Amino acid sequence: MTVAYDKHYQTENLFGEPYPELISFFSNNPTRGKLLDLGCGQGRDAIALAKLGYEVTGIDNSAVGIQQMERSARTQGIKLTGLVADIYDFRDFTDFEFILLDSMFHFRTSELKRETELVERVINNAKKGTLIVFCIQHSGNKIKIFKNIVVNLEFSERTAELDFNYVFEDKDSNHKSTTKYKMVVIKK
Template identity: 30%
Template sequence: MKETINSYEDLLRMLDYFLKEESEFNWDHFYSDRERKIPFFENHPDENLVEYMENGRITAGKALELGCGPGRNAIYLARNGFNVDAVDQSAEGLEWAKERAKEQEVKVNFVQRNIFDLKIEEGSYDLVYDSGCFHHIPPHRRMSYIDLVQRALKPGGSFALTCFVQGGELGGADISDWEVYRGKSMRGGLGFTDGKLKGIFQEFTAVEIRKMKDLNSDTGKFGTSALLAALFKK
């Protein structure tokens, strides 16, 4: 492997290498056993996403979901009038998502790709949604993530995400960005607070940041207070 830094991209690749533990996690293996007792394997949308729709904070348009996994939120958006592009790097997760969409007779454009390899026409989406992807993004890729969301959204568009609460029950490492590189690990995913999210996404207007509501699957929605739900406007 070339170990000379001649560009910003070379720098990013070097830092990716030092966090191999994260980049080599096998998402195909993770999604291959569909009977595993993983709360978000249930085919229910996030409760905060449903609330945004029901209270009119977001309205139907064109949506991009980052890290869609088995497609539960993408399918919900498509059922509610959105034209949806849903991206994930896991072939196994997307195959499951396609099966679900077919069963529910909804159309979603599922794309297998690393989100940083997406070619997006600037200002083409009304909504960018991320449920559980952001807390796996290493700090050195965060600027690229923000740029991706900025490019994707129309003026006035909405950006919403769920992510680990700092020190939460499901994960959420309470460490600084520098500690990530000292220890060469994100410890399974970084945790965030209201203040941290506002600081990271300061180019956006924060509409609401709260813990998700604890819900059981009988409600037809997914919710756990171990995750933060945030809604921003461009």
């Protein structure tokens, strides 16, 4: 099956480098363990987090993205696992101490029900103590919608909430853009 991102990922490193704030959070975390990167794409976060000592499994529905991630990891001598699968069908969250969802949610009307169910499923089915990290574009009503989804879910605490700006640079075209993000960390 061909998916839209198979075409997009013809551009290597499409989304650039991982957010420094995300890497700093995971670098400063005192423990390591199994980390699930849902919607890992080409592996920008998965590879960086594996370098930090996390045992990373990245899932994406783009075979092209997973192949690029695995090739890059092999070239760098990094061990990680890539799975081509639909994150909306994935159910086995209990094997992981960390779950990352970076830029996965748009909360458009056409996607709202499906994305809401994913947020609920991840939080409800993660094992106790799991850190779940969401990076969401801080535009429109995305953060308000996200907070309305999680407000009634059962988890132990919201351990961190950080606003940051990410500057994307396309070196081929010299295009630069800045996007506001919010990182929310929930401890199950």
